[in-house]
Amino acid sequence: MKEKIIFMYRAIQLAKKGLGSTSPNPMVGCVIERNGLILSEGWHYQAGKSHAEVNAINMVKDISLFSDSTLYVTLEPCVHFGKTPPCVDLILKRNIPRVVIGVRDPSYKKKGLGIQKLKEYGVEVIENVLEDQCRFLNKRFFTFYEKNRPYVILKWAQSDNGFMDYSFNNKKDRKRFWISGIYSRQLSHKWRSEEDSLLVGKKTVLNDNPKLNVRKWFGKNPIRIILDRNLNISTSYFVFNGEQHTIVFTEKKKENKKNIEFVQISFDKGIIKNILNHLYQKKILSLIVEGGKMTLESFIEKNIWDESRIFLCYRSFSLKKGLSAPIVDGKILKKVDIDDNDKLIIKVPF
Known part of the structure; x- marks a missing residue:
């Protein structure tokens, strides 16, 4: 168990490198271990780019080394097609026999499905290693899907x-x-x-x-969000310079401008x-x-x-x-x- 904790801690460290660049995706880190040594590492760099598991797997040139390796990942591997192919499919393709997971994906469309597919194809799956730390790592992601x-x-x-x-x-x-x-x-x-x-x-x-x-x-x-019930703020203020996406919540109706979105809402x-x-x-x-x-x-x-x-x-x-x-x-x-x-x-x- 001590070995599992050490490699998962490393995966968490790697995942943190994606802070601020992966949203709306979670931060994910991955370590592939063989005979007690790290074979490769990867993390999710940016939304729309390759996932952590893919980056770690692609670092290994000799695919025969995967046959007795263990993949550690902070979040359940994805099983769906999005901007990138499913990580589960690549894990199966490379015949990785064991996968250690920090925490399940909270999305109702994905929760448990990646684990289920891995098990169906004979992969040994170990769950909930440093679960609390992995949840805290993605507190934004879990809050979004749970609340x-x-x-x-x-x-x-x-x-x-x-x-x-x-x-x-x-x-x-x-x-x-x-x-x-x-x-x-x-x-x-x-x-x-x-x-x-x-x-x-x-x-x-x-x-x-x-x-x-x-x-x-x-x-x-960040996206600037302004509360201006009656649109009293002059367009000469910095928040209206159009240099970053800005959302203004107001009770007035107003057409959107370059990079500025007006959302009509009741201030009750x-x-x-x-x-x-x-x-x-x-x-x-x-x-x-x-x-x-x-x-x-x-x-x-x-x-x-x-x-x-x-x-x-x-x-x-x-x-x-x-x-x-x-x-x-x-x-x-x-x-x-x-x-x-x-x-x-x-x-x-x-």
Whole structure:
């Protein structure tokens, strides 16, 4: 059993290399072992490209070596034709006698079918090796198929005494103000590159004119999602520059523009579920909610969130008054010191 755990851990490490580039597919890693040594490795690089099993199998030039090998894979091999052929068929073609699987595919169309076909053709299948770790690896993918919505991450920064912004009388008095430090902001941009979409409310756009893209890291920009009930945001704001896909939820009817999609929706008590359902239909697996306070609290009040990432910032100043930060209950998953001033607290629901 120890050997199985070692090789599955390696497969998980490989799978993580696909973070931010495989959606709407899962991250998958694969190790092929023979006589206690790694024969080859592979992972799923990008949606639409070869799967992890195919990449690992194709690394081996002498196919006779497969006859006494074991294939380790973090997620059940696919059995359907999509953009690429089924991985199960290639495993059978190469006569790999044993397959060790981390966790079953949660898709109702695929769950268990790959395992069933492998067994039907005489392959020894061992399941649920490091199952919890393999589920956590693809928490976005599992949430999407089990809850029929994207994985929701709430994110904000707050001062040590509980404020997320200072008070100002009008927009002219507002100045660029950072509660968090440069390393925390860089980490936020890294997160943006890893998720499918990013949501803010109208006030955040009007107050800060954010670009909502990836500038302090490398990777793809998320889909920008804006809540603007009455279309009060001017087209001169960065969110309308057309440089990345943007979805605007509004009660007004408006024609789509280049890279900008207007979705007419009722801003009633069911708005959060309706937004998430729209994203689900578009196969958007994950969403970061960055603000503002009312938008964050609307997700908290409905208890529709999977993770909160809160920067607790201790600076040379302390806000005496201002906009109080949201309060979210949950189990603390991790505490990390970003630098001497900023601490990251990650929570998950109880």
